[in-house]
Amino acid sequence: MGMVIDGQWSDEDRIIEDGAFKRAPSLFDLEIPREVVNALRNESGRYHLIASMSCPWSQRAILARQLKGLVADVPLHLAGGERIEGYPANGGDPWRVPGTDRDVVHLHELYTLSLPDYTGRVTVPILWDSQTLRIVSNESARIMRAFDASPDPNSLDYTLVPDALSVAIDRLNLQLHDGLSNAAYRAGFAESQAAYDTAVRDVFKTLDGLETRLASQRFLHGPVITESDWRLFPTLVRFDIIYYLFSRCTLRRLVDYPHLWAYARDLFSWPGVADTVDFDAIRRAAYVDHPETNPFGILAIAPDIDWRAPHTRAQLGPALVATRTGDYRTVEPVKRTAI
């Protein structure tokens, strides 16, 4: 896939160790300061989200932007297309860097504009400051938290990380990352049987645990929807179309888990959420953009499943959100504008 070393693009990769895929830490991974959180709305148009519809980590940021009503204030730019020198910024065409009169073709140029001697991977999502011309963050978890912390003046101002649940949310997020969301990539990119075996075991152990958990409660932490749910959702969306086959997670499909599958459709039906899902982009990026694992670029047919089928989860109780003052309210859906 390639990376940037001392400010220069290199086709070298440092992501496999002993046959196992190791996700590199994000370099721009500091807590996003309060001034930035406040400026997201107060200085509308200053911060830009660069993301890809195929990428689950990007989808987390896109979801938070959508759910927290930041669509008009934080413009979204979609990167994607054939990976030559990593992600193209605009499908291979020139792309004007927000805040400059400079055009770039590859996303790595944004990284080196921000940090000329950058060494690391060139990943999405990116939160870009068009005033200082710096990457504020390239870590979806940080971006989600910053978007969540921005009070929404046009809707019920709820938080996805209520104080009373924050420890449980952090703990579960970590388990879901290690045991499922990242494990699906460990399975897919494994270069040894042992690495694959470990990863795929983690994936299904985690899915089995989620199925039990969601049999008796509407969301991961009970009746209230939280960040953990929205971090899990992009992984579930991708399961049957890419992780099952492309990543060889072939023990079971999402649709084989009745509670988890209904839960995923419940989240999909949330206002604005379907707009964050591009099934075709997800499939194409996996099958066509990875010639090392799929040399003929043959696009597997999409499974015949209906994400809009009724989900019946309301029988477990109403969906609640947590206000910043700590009480719970039933959700009044707000129709969000398209992304």
Ligand SMILES: N[C@@H](CCC(=O)N[C@@H](CS)C(=O)NCC(=O)O)C(=O)O
């Ligand atoms: N820790 C990052 C991971 C982001 C990430 O790995 N994104 C993938 C796309 S799904 C990427 O940009 N990969 C390109 C590469 O590693 O070269 C986050 O959650 O924001």
